[in-house]
Amino acid sequence: MNAQDIMFVILAVLIVCSSIATVVTKSIVRAATYLLFVLLGTAGLYFLLGYTFLGSVQIMVYAGGIIVLYVFSILLTSGKQERLTENSRLKSLSALLLSLVGLAVVVGIFWAHGFIGAETLTAPSEAATPSMHQIGEHMLSTDRKGYLLPFEAVSVLLLACIVGGLLIARKR
Amino acid sequence: MEHTIFILLLPLFSFLLIGVIDMDITKTGKVWSHKAAGLIGTSSLAVVTLLSYLTAYEYFTAERLTDGTFATIVPYNFTWLPLGTLHFDLGILLDPISVMMLVVISTVSLMVHLYSFGYMNGEKGFQRYYAFLSLFTMSMLGLVLATNIFQMYLFWELVGVSSYLLIGFYYTSPAAIAASKKAFIVTRFADMFFLVGILIFGYFAESFSFSFSGTIQLAEGAAAFQTVNISKEVAAAGFLIPTALVLMFIGGAGKSAMFPLHIWLPDAMEGPTPVSALIHAATMVVAGVFQIARMFPMWMEYAPDSLSIVVWVGALTAFYAAAVACVQTDIKRVLAFSTISQIAFMMVALGACLPGHGDHLIDNHSSLGYMASMFHLFTHAMFKACLFLGAGCIIHAVHSNEMSDMGGLRKYMPITHATFLISCLAIAGIPGLSGFFSKDEIITACFAYSPLLGWWMTVVAAMTAFYMFRLYYGIFWGKDNSEAYAHHTPHEASWTMTVPLIVLSLITIVGGWIPFGHLVSATGQAYDIHLNTQVAVTSSVIAIVAIGLATWIFAGKQQPIAQKMYAAAPRLHRWAYKRFYLDEVYQFVTHRIIFRRISSPIARFDRRVIDGFFDFLAWGTHRTAALIRNFQSGNVQHYAFAFLLGALLLLLLMIF
Amino acid sequence: MIQIEYFLFVSAIMMFAGIYGFITRKSTLAILLSIELMLNAADINFAVFNRLLYPNGHEGLFFAIFGIAIAAAESAVAIAIMINIYRQLQNISVDQLTKMKW
Numbered sequence: 001m002n003a004q005d006i007m008f009v010i011l012a013v014l015i016v017c018s019s020i021a022t023v024v025t026k027s028i029v030r031a032a033t034y035l036l037f038v039l040l041g042t043a044g045l046y047f048l049l050g051y052t053f054l055g056s057v058q059i060m061v062y063a064g065g066i067i068v069l070y071v072f073s074i075l076l077t078s079g080k081q082e083r084l085t086e087n088s089r090l091k092s093l094s095a096l097l098l099s100l101v102g103l104a105v106v107v108g109i110f111w112a113h114g115f116i117g118a119e120t121l122t123a124p125s126e127a128a129t130p131s132m133h134q135i136g137e138h139m140l141s142t143d144r145k146g147y148l149l150p151f152e153a154v155s156v157l158l159l160a161c162i163v164g165g166l167l168i169a170r171k172r
Numbered sequence: 173m174e175h176t177i178f179i180l181l182l183p184l185f186s187f188l189l190i191g192v193i194d195m196d197i198t199k200t201g202k203v204w205s206h207k208a209a210g211l212i213g214t215s216s217l218a219v220v221t222l223l224s225y226l227t228a229y230e231y232f233t234a235e236r237l238t239d240g241t242f243a244t245i246v247p248y249n250f251t252w253l254p255l256g257t258l259h260f261d262l263g264i265l266l267d268p269i270s271v272m273m274l275v276v277i278s279t280v281s282l283m284v285h286l287y288s289f290g291y292m293n294g295e296k297g298f299q300r301y302y303a304f305l306s307l308f309t310m311s312m313l314g315l316v317l318a319t320n321i322f323q324m325y326l327f328w329e330l331v332g333v334s335s336y337l338l339i340g341f342y343y344t345s346p347a348a349i350a351a352s353k354k355a356f357i358v359t360r361f362a363d364m365f366f367l368v369g370i371l372i373f374g375y376f377a378e379s380f381s382f383s384f385s386g387t388i389q390l391a392e393g394a395a396a397f398q399t400v401n402i403s404k405e406v407a408a409a410g411f412l413i414p415t416a417l418v419l420m421f422i423g424g425a426g427k428s429a430m431f432p433l434h435i436w437l438p439d440a441m442e443g444p445t446p447v448s449a450l451i452h453a454a455t456m457v458v459a460g461v462f463q464i465a466r467m468f469p470m471w472m473e474y475a476p477d478s479l480s481i482v483v484w485v486g487a488l489t490a491f492y493a494a495a496v497a498c499v500q501t502d503i504k505r506v507l508a509f510s511t512i513s514q515i516a517f518m519m520v521a522l523g524a525c526l527p528g529h530g531d532h533l534i535d536n537h538s539s540l541g542y543m544a545s546m547f548h549l550f551t552h553a554m555f556k557a558c559l560f561l562g563a564g565c566i567i568h569a570v571h572s573n574e575m576s577d578m579g580g581l582r583k584y585m586p587i588t589h590a591t592f593l594i595s596c597l598a599i600a601g602i603p604g605l606s607g608f609f610s611k612d613e614i615i616t617a618c619f620a621y622s623p624l625l626g627w628w629m630t631v632v633a634a635m636t637a638f639y640m641f642r643l644y645y646g647i648f649w650g651k652d653n654s655e656a657y658a659h660h661t662p663h664e665a666s667w668t669m670t671v672p673l674i675v676l677s678l679i680t681i682v683g684g685w686i687p688f689g690h691l692v693s694a695t696g697q698a699y700d701i702h703l704n705t706q707v708a709v710t711s712s713v714i715a716i717v718a719i720g721l722a723t724w725i726f727a728g729k730q731q732p733i734a735q736k737m738y739a740a741a742p743r744l745h746r747w748a749y750k751r752f753y754l755d756e757v758y759q760f761v762t763h764r765i766i767f768r769r770i771s772s773p774i775a776r777f778d779r780r781v782i783d784g785f786f787d788f789l790a791w792g793t794h795r796t797a798a799l800i801r802n803f804q805s806g807n808v809q810h811y812a813f814a815f816l817l818g819a820l821l822l823l824l825l826m827i828f
Numbered sequence: 829m830i831q832i833e834y835f836l837f838v839s840a841i842m843m844f845a846g847i848y849g850f851i852t853r854k855s856t857l858a859i860l861l862s863i864e865l866m867l868n869a870a871d872i873n874f875a876v877f878n879r880l881l882y883p884n885g886h887e888g889l890f891f892a893i894f895g896i897a898i899a900a901a902e903s904a905v906a907i908a909i910m911i912n913i914y915r916q917l918q919n920i921s922v923d924q925l926t927k928m929k930w
Contacts, residue, residue: 015841016842019846022849022861022865023849023853023865028855035865038842038865039864042871042872045875051879054892057896061896069903070903070907073907073910076914077910077911091851094813095851095852096848098817098848099844099847099848102820105823107837110837130886130889134886139890154897157897164908165904165905165908166908169907169909169912808922809850813851816847
């Protein structure tokens with residue numbers, strides 16, 4: 001049990017507990033907060049995997065941007081305390097059952113099939129952890145491992161989202 | 173003759189105009205709207221009347237054809253529905269009887285329109301009334317101008333509808349509603365036979381025209397239809413044409429209130445009195461007579477024996493209605509039964525036609541009844557309309573239909589009295605007045621047919637004179653109900669109501685002197701009416717005796733003899749008063765037997781089984797829909813649930 | 829020893845928590861939060877499979893980055909719509925937004 005294993009266990013417990021809390025808590029502000037914990041824990045997982053850039057993007061975009069956006073909109077739209085789960089017992093139970101069965105199936109598949117090169121979690125090699133520089137090269141290159149087209153597509157998408165968001169949400 | 177189309181179109185337009193457009197444009201009161209609707213209706217009808225007179229003048233003054241008949245003119249005819257060899261045509265046919273009917277209908281209708289100005293003044297629904305009058309006039313004119321049986325049937329039904337609407341004019345009165353329903357159902361029931369007759373005729377004769385050319389399809393065994401050229405004998409031997417004609421006659425009997433389908437006519441008196449004058453005395457009820465006359469050549473050629481049905485139905489009706497009329501106390505009912513009786517006279521006359529001698533199928537002498545019937549139709553329309561309109565004036569003045577509320581009215585209403593008396597004399601058959609001539613011809617024709625029938629009809633004629641004068645004395649003579657009138661003295665009606673009376677009574681006086689035989693006769697050739705002196709003298713004497721009898725019994729202030737007679741035969745009086753319980757018999761047959769034994773089990777079957785089946789279908793659909801509607805909730809969460817469930821199942825399916 | 833597959837268990841739990849929330853939540857914003865959970869679980873899987881199967885490649889990394897970008901775009905537009913709906917109807921409960929249904 002090395003330090004990475006301990007970190008993983010801590011993060012895993014944090015993520016699992018916060019995920020479940022996100023969907024069962026009664027207060028939507030708390031739900032957003034638990035989601036924040038999930039996202040931060042996910043960033044921790046990325047760090048554990050050696051994807052430091054991805055982890056920092058996760059923190060900056062998700063934790064820093066999206067969650068703040070959610071909290072703002074929650075405060076804007078819900079003046080009064082909102083009841084989040086006011087379902088019939090049947091619906092809750094069936095949803096729970098569906099989720100549990102689905103989970104069991106997926107986990108069962110994972111258990112039943114060994115992955116090629118399944119290995120214990122170790123510190124990743126240098127080649128496996130791309131630097132910022134390499135990522136930038138890949139992003140803007142057009143060769144076999146280049147991602148210029150999706151990059152530009154996403155930039156157009158984001159522009160469209162800015163325009164669309166403004167158009168939809170502006171006061172008339 | 174192209175202007176004849178306007179005879180149909182003008183009443184139609186005025187019906188649409190009056191019926192659709194609210195004339196009360198000022199919204200201030202009803203006076204203006206009354207006048208507008210009435211003026212439109214009356215003036216369009218005045219034009220129609222002028223056109224009809226013009227048509228009649230042109231038609232009867234035109235050159236006769238070489239065989240001495242008037243040309244049959246068809247100014248308009250277009251095929252409305254072609255169905256292979258059969259085709260439904262709409263058009264206008266002018267021949268002596270349709271032109272004569274044009275004159276009768278337009279004259280009486282104009283008089284009634286004018287009269288209604290006064291009679292219906294202040295009534296609610298005045299505009300609706302005039303709209304229906306126009307509709308009726310249009311339908312009736314269309315009926316007589318029809319070029320074929322099918323068109324005749326169309327307008328026949330339209331006439332029935334407008335009669336229904338007008339009888340039920342006072343739709344707040346339960347009696348009027350019941351009467352309108354009764355009239356509609358009874359005549360509709362009879363019309364069903366008419367329709368069946370038309371269909372049989374149309375199927376086998378392959379034509380809807382009033383006479384067919386002599387080719388007919390007869391079923392040869394069961395195998396094939398063969399077109400054969402039929403002769404008179406074949407048609408007479410086959411019973412298809414006679415069957416069709418008799419079925420059509422049943423339809424006509426319904427419209428013309430022949431026994432036993434007469435029950436609707438007395439009740440139809442619930443309608444406004446001018447309507448009774450127009451529809452239930454002068455025009456619509458003679459449609460049956462007109463129908464027989466229209467089909468007359470066919471009757472003579474193919475079903476001369478079946479005409480005896482017409483004779484005896486007519487004879488029975490004439491006697492029955494006259495007997496009932498003798499004891500009724502409601503003046504409109506008396507007139508209604510008198511109408512039935514008089515129409516029966518026309519029927520009898522038509523039926524009493526004999527085939528011609530020698531080569532001629534029809535000759536004017538043997539078929540004198542045809543001319544007599546049409547003549548009586550013409551004269552009867554005039555004097556009976558006059559009587560009804562006079563009765564309307566009286567009812568207007570006294571506010572009651574009952575004879576017991578009247579008496580001594582001759583002092584208060586001189587014009588009504590005079591015209592009523594003239595009409596009564598005419599219907600009784602006093603020489604010189606129109607009724608004398610036409611009735612005399614009928615009785616002559618009856619004697620020619622069989623002496624029994626001749627005497628029978630003479631007796632009925634005597635009864636006619638008797639009950640008409642009983643009515644006359646009951647209204648205008650006898651006790652003076654001055655104490656009953658104290659709060660409201662009867663007075664002569666306004667000029668719009670008296671002018672029609674005067675006009676109609678003038679026609680009644682001079683109508684008999686029209687050389688009717690020159691205009692309308694069985695063959696179409698001119699026929700000189702010569703009075704059969706024996707018959708004329710007999711019937712005149714009998715009429716005068718009957719009038720004298722009525723005078724003796726009813727003219728006094730007290731009526732001891734009448735009371736004694738009632739006391740002597742109370743049961744007979746009661747039976748006659750109750751119209752020999754025929755309505756009760758109908759009531760029993762329809763309600764107790766047909767409704768209870770036949771209709772209600774069928775209705776139960778319909779409700780339980782057939783409706784039940786469809787209710788089950790609807791119920792099943794409803795339940796299924798209720799079950800599956802949740803699948804289409806529109807809620808994205810449900811869809812997500814279903815989607816995931818499906819994805820999971822697919823996953824499991826692929827794994828195992 | 830912790831094996832890399834264990835990451836997958838974490839992401840699976842996150843995924844199905846998101847599904848449960850998506851189905852049961854009433855508030856549309858809470859549904860959006862559940863969607864974020866699911867997207868995040870997918871992102872983890874991209875990264876994990878990259879590390880697990882192609883340690884020297886970067887495809888999973890880039891997919892995760894683009895996934896985050898798209899998640900950001902999605903939530904921005906969705907929140908704009910929610911705010912607009914709230915402005916119109918003073919309500920963002922998913923079972924009461926029926927005005928455009930028929």
